[in-house]
Amino acid sequence: xxxxxxxxxxxxxxxxxxxxxxxxxxxxxxxxxxxxxxxxxxxxxxxxxxxxxxxxxxxxxxxxxxxxxxxxxxxxxxxxxxxxxxxxxxxxxxxxxxxxxxxxxxxxxxxxxxxxxxxxxxxxxxxxxxxxxxxxxxxxxxxxxxxxxxxxxxxxxxxxxxxxxxxxxxxxxxxxxxxxxxxxxxxxxxxxxxxxxxxxxxxxxxxxxxxxxxxxxxxx
Ligand SMILES: N[C@@H](CCC(=O)N[C@@H](CS)C(=O)NCC(=O)O)C(=O)O
Numbered sequence: 001x002x003x004x005x006x007x008x009x010x011x012x013x014x015x016x017x018x019x020x021x022x023x024x025x026x027x028x029x030x031x032x033x034x035x036x037x038x039x040x041x042x043x044x045x046x047x048x049x050x051x052x053x054x055x056x057x058x059x060x061x062x063x064x065x066x067x068x069x070x071x072x073x074x075x076x077x078x079x080x081x082x083x084x085x086x087x088x089x090x091x092x093x094x095x096x097x098x099x100x101x102x103x104x105x106x107x108x109x110x111x112x113x114x115x116x117x118x119x120x121x122x123x124x125x126x127x128x129x130x131x132x133x134x135x136x137x138x139x140x141x142x143x144x145x146x147x148x149x150x151x152x153x154x155x156x157x158x159x160x161x162x163x164x165x166x167x168x169x170x171x172x173x174x175x176x177x178x179x180x181x182x183x184x185x186x187x188x189x190x191x192x193x194x195x196x197x198x199x200x201x202x203x204x205x206x207x208x209x210x211x212x213x214x215x216x217x218x219x220x
Contacts, residue, residue, distance in 0.1 A: 009043075010035060010085075011069040013059070014205075016046035017212035027078045028066035029201050030169055034082050034162060036197035038089035044208060079111050082162050092162040099157035106155040106163035110170045117141050118174040139179055145171070149184035153191075160192075168192035 012035070014028035028044070035042040047056045052063040060067045060076040067074060068081035075081050086093035086103065093103045121134040155163045171189050192198070
């Protein structure tokens with residue numbers, strides 16, 4: 001762990017409850033998963049899903065989750081949280097300049113070249129748009145990723161990094177399968193999400209929201 005970034009008491013913030021649909025996909029999973037990969041201790045705390053008040057907005061200006069606390073420091077945006085964690089652990093990002101630059105580049109690409117398309121595409125799908133005009137754009141991005149992933153096992157530094165964590169998380173929600181054969185992308189997503197740290201993070205998130213269901217039914 002790097003001295004400059006070794007503040008303690010990592011807290012991953014998420015909602016106190018969400019409906020069934022997004023369980024296993026809420027973006028706090030990214031921070032949980034990174035902490036698990038790096039062996040960083042953390043706890044999980046919540047903000048209300050319904051009734052996002054001033055306190056929440058002060059910490060996440062869009063009223064979203066996740067955000068991360070590390071002692072006095074607070075960070076919103078899952079990507080910023082991941083890079084913060086990556087500075088704490090070489091397991092998430094190599095320390096040599098080339099490996100680090102590649103990790104940063106692919107982390108930003110996951111957000112700004114893939115997720116910038118997958119999220120609006122998904123939004124049109126779930127809101128029942130008759131014709132999803134973004135499908136061609138998404139197919140094009142997925143096609144480029146397929147070509148990249150045909151050639152390599154990992155995105156950066158020839159080993160697992162936080163860039164793979166984020167890219168796999170972005171791609172797993174993009175329904176790669178429904179866009180025809182993308183075998184390299186499919187096997188990449190399967191390989192990365194087969195990691196025990198992902199399984200644990202996902203199971204923990206699902207259990208967190210299941211416990212919230214129980215608490216709500218006791219109150220009802
Ligand atoms: N760019 C943000 C996106 C966060 C985001 O979309 N969070 C979702 C949960 S996964 C959320 O809070 N949705 C509720 C809303 O947008 O009101 C990040 O990566 O942290």
